Amino acid sequence: MNQAKKLIYFDNAATTFPKPQTVYDRMDQFIRSEAANPGRSGHRMAVEAEAVIDRARNEIAKLFGVKDPHRIVFTLNCTDALNMAIKGALENGGHVVSTQLEHNSVLRPLNALVKAGRISLTRVPHSKEGVVDPADIRKSIKKETRLVVMTHASNVTGSLQPVREIGKIVRETDAWFLVDAAQTAGCFPIDVEADAIDLLAFPGHKALFGPMGTGGLYVGPRVELSAWREGGTGGDSKSPTQPEELPFFLEGGTPNAVGIAGLSEGVRFILQEGLPMIRQHEFHLISRLREGLGAIPAVTLYGPMDAKHTTSTLAFNLKGVEPQEIGAILDQSFGIAARAGLHCAPMIHQSMGTYPAGCLRFSPGYFNTREEVDCAVQAIREIQKNFSNP
Ligand SMILES: Cc1ncc(COP(=O)(O)O)c(C=O)c1O
Numbered sequence: 001m002n003q004a005k006k007l008i009y010f011d012n013a014a015t016t017f018p019k020p021q022t023v024y025d026r027m028d029q030f031i032r033s034e035a036a037n038p039g040r041s042g043h044r045m046a047v048e049a050e051a052v053i054d055r056a057r058n059e060i061a062k063l064f065g066v067k068d069p070h071r072i073v074f075t076l077n078c079t080d081a082l083n084m085a086i087k088g089a090l091e092n093g094g095h096v097v098s099t100q101l102e103h104n105s106v107l108r109p110l111n112a113l114v115k116a117g118r119i120s121l122t123r124v125p126h127s128k129e130g131v132v133d134p135a136d137i138r139k140s141i142k143k144e145t146r147l148v149v150m151t152h153a154s155n156v157t158g159s160l161q162p163v164r165e166i167g168k169i170v171r172e173t174d175a176w177f178l179v180d181a182a183q184t185a186g187c188f189p190i191d192v193e194a195d196a197i198d199l200l201a202f203p204g205h206k207a208l209f210g211p212m213g214t215g216g217l218y219v220g221p222r223v224e225l226s227a228w229r230e231g232g233t234g235g236d237s238k239s240p241t242q243p244e245e246l247p248f249f250l251e252g253g254t255p256n257a258v259g260i261a262g263l264s265e266g267v268r269f270i271l272q273e274g275l276p277m278i279r280q281h282e283f284h285l286i287s288r289l290r291e292g293l294g295a296i297p298a299v300t301l302y303g304p305m306d307a308k309h310t311t312s313t314l315a316f317n318l319k320g321v322e323p324q325e326i327g328a329i330l331d332q333s334f335g336i337a338a339r340a341g342l343h344c345a346p347m348i349h350q351s352m353g354t355y356p357a358g359c360l361r362f363s364p365g366y367f368n369t370r371e372e373v374d375c376a377v378q379a380i381r382e383i384q385k386n387f388s389n390p
Contacts, residue, residue: 008336008372012365013155013183013313013343015205015212020269023209023262030261038257039234049257050234056264057247060208063267063275064200065191066218073217073250074260078182079105081201081217084250085178086110086149088225089199093118094146097175099132100125100347101154101161106180107347110149119146123347129304130159130348134166141173149178153188156343156361157303157352158286158313160188167196176223182206183311186270187278187366198223204259207278207365209266214259219246229253278366282312285364285373289314292377298384302352302359313363315354318380321387323360326380334379338362 009017030052036045038053053074061069075081086109090096096119098110113119124136137148148170153160163179170177178199181190185200186207192200197220204214219225230242231252242249270278287307293299293316302315318326327340341358342349349355362376 006335008334008368008375010336010338010362010364010368010372010376012206012368013158013311013361013363014339015203016207016209016365018367019209019211019262019266022265022269023211026265027211027258027262031258034261035258037234037254040232040254052261052264053255053257056260056267059264059267059271060216063186063190063270064202064218065193067193070246071219071221073219073247074255075201075215075217076213076256077205077215078180078201078203079215081203081215082106082149082178082180083109084217084228085199085201085219085225086113086147088228088250089147089176089178089223090119091226092146095120095122095142095144097122097124097137097140097145097148099123099150100351101130101132101151101156101159102149102345102347103151103155103180103182104344104346105182106149106151107345126159126348126351129309130154130157130302130352131304131309132161132166134162134169137166138169141170141175145173145175147176147178149180151180151183152190153183153311153313154303154345154348155183155313156345156348156359157315158183158310158363159303160184160309160311163197164195170198171196176220183313186266187275187282187311189275189279192218192220204263204266207270208263209269210263211259213256214263217250219250225250227252273366281366282364283307285368285370286310286312286314288370288373289362289364289377292373293380296377296381296384298388299380302354311363312365313361315359315361317354317359318384318387321383323358326360326383329383330376330379334375336376336379338376 039050176198185202200218204210233248298319323340330336
């Protein structure tokens with residue numbers, strides 16, 4: 001039996017599934033017939049592999065309004081990009097402003113730097129709906145603030161943050177603005193110029209439809225990072241130290257060229273479909289889900305009440321049932337894949353009052369349907385009924 005066909009996959013906030021057919025086809029073709037080490041040797045096959053990577057850089061740059069594609073650095077995932085940015089920006093210490101919404105990929109590197117006595121940190125709170133007030137960011141910035149780092153949207157509630165407003169505030173200072181676009185890259189508009197973003201960390205394997213093992217960091221012209229890792233870059237072999245120009249400064253070692261070839265197709269799919277179309281479909285799904293679940297009296301919904309202010313992610317709990325238990329029943333009895341627990345973001349659960357059990361998260365994606373949303377709502381109704389009439 002084909003499990004992938006039967007399953008209702010509602011865990012796109014963790015990684016998207018399925019991918020566009022062109023992504024599978026392209027990776028298969030690349031690894032079978034084109035996968036020389038990009039730029040490492042002068043032969044045609046290596047030069048062409050390098051051109052595949054360059055094309056991916058160009059497409060991603062186009063999607064995020066980046067003028068110079070060399071400022072897009074490929075990474076392993078979003079965590080890698082965030083570490084590259086956070087540790088690279090804070091080598092000489094300083095003060096950092098962040099928020100209580102963050103994923104462990106931001107919380108943990110910052111906590112490690114605080115523990116090592118390298119930085120001081122101000123964490124701003126969020127509203128009941130999971131939104132940060134730009135005025136709180138403004139108040140927290142000091143003369144010695146080096147970095148403001150925050151997520152573009154919570155991976156728990158989906159709540160979209162006023163990134164453009166905050167970017168403008170940070171731009172008036174000497175600090176750099178790092179945005180974690182794990183939940184928005186590919187499904188919500190991002191323009192690094194208009195949003196005044198200095199550093200943009202993004203995964204390739206979520207809404208950009210690439211495979212796992214891909215991600216990237218945009219490094220803006222105001223920023224100087226220290227090297228993340230030193231190593232071979234293909235060219236400039238005589239130089240005893242890492243070449244200073246981007247992307248090579250941050251891209252030592254053989255890249256995940258197969259993954260990047262797939263990611264390139266994912267981005268092309270988005271550019272062809274059009275991001276507004278993707279956003280509109282996901283908006284309809286999440287609105288329907290919110291409405292359906294909201295009509296069940298035993299359900300508590302978290303985050304903004306209007307889906308206009310969220311990504312395609314919905315957090316909820318069912319009265320009297322542990323979220324982990326609902327997750328297991330959904331998986332085993334209804335064939336619905338969803339994520340229960342703390343979602344690697346413990347602080348937002350503390351402020352929402354859902355710590356330590358967490359909650360359940362449904363995150364439909366572009367390939368989900370209205371019918372699947374209705375099945376999921378019906379599943380929660382049935383689970384609720386069974387628990388209230390055991
Ligand atoms: C908000 C946020 N930041 C960072 C990450 C880490 O992304 P990755 O798994 O690509 O390292 C995630 C992953 O779920 C996330 O949701």
